Amino acid sequence: xxxxxxxxxxxxxxxxxxVCDSEFSRQDLIRSFGVDPGRATTVPxxxxxxxxxxxxxxxxxxxxxxxxxxxFFFAISTLEPRKNFPRLIEAFARFRERTPDVRLAIAGGKGxxxxxxxxxxxxxxxxxxxxxxxxxxxxxxxxLYGACEAVVCPxxxxxxxxxVLEAMRAGAPVVSSDRGSLPEVGGDAVRYFxxxxxxxxxxxxxx
Numbered sequence: 001x002x003x004x005x006x007x008x009x010x011x012x013x014x015x016x017x018x019v020c021d022s023e024f025s026r027q028d029l030i031r032s033f034g035v036d037p038g039r040a041t042t043v044p045x046x047x048x049x050x051x052x053x054x055x056x057x058x059x060x061x062x063x064x065x066x067x068x069x070x071x072f073f074f075a076i077s078t079l080e081p082r083k084n085f086p087r088l089i090e091a092f093a094r095f096r097e098r099t100p101d102v103r104l105a106i107a108g109g110k111g112x113x114x115x116x117x118x119x120x121x122x123x124x125x126x127x128x129x130x131x132x133x134x135x136x137x138x139x140x141x142x143x144l145y146g147a148c149e150a151v152v153c154p155x156x157x158x159x160x161x162x163x164v165l166e167a168m169r170a171g172a173p174v175v176s177s178d179r180g181s182l183p184e185v186g187g188d189a190v191r192y193f194x195x196x197x198x199x200x201x202x203x204x205x206x207x
Contacts, residue, residue, distance in 0.1 A: 008033060021045050024181035025159045044185075047165040050138060053146020062140060067131045072103040073205065074148035074172070076141070076163050077155070079132075080111035084177070084195050086120040088154040091201035093124035099206075104152075105144065107133040145170035152205070153177055154195050161185045175204040 012033045018040040020026035026042045029035050063069055077083045092104045121130045145151065151167035151174050158180040165185060167174045176182045177195035193204040
């Protein structure tokens, strides 16, 4: 982290302009590194031109491949501590006590916090109910967005939060952390929760 901060400080000293993907990131840059506000501009990201869910949703071959025969929540991110998946898994375990027919699917690369995610799955007895999908193709991703009950974004901090936009494009409901840029990206179209409150996450899933 210190090495990254040093690199940013060096960039701050030489760059003539900063383009930030959210107002949250812009304000963080100004506050943390003393950047002149006039040198920083917010230009939000977009979800791209592809990603429309296929007609008919997630096909049977994909459902068998991913172990998702029925209803499921979907999340996508590298498995790292900032993404807050252990709390999501605990909340999902509580959710399943009354709604046992729903699964949770998590797609994305294996980061340095992956072991904690797998440990949470084992701890709560969810080895058959939480599916770690790893990398998925663009077509599979669109189908997963289109077929899920809702997309869940439990991060403790996000500079932007592209899955929120991708989910909206696919017509999926979104339940999200209220931290970082996520409320800025989702506006009033998202159900928010405190990502450090497992009970609040469970309530958002039920809603």
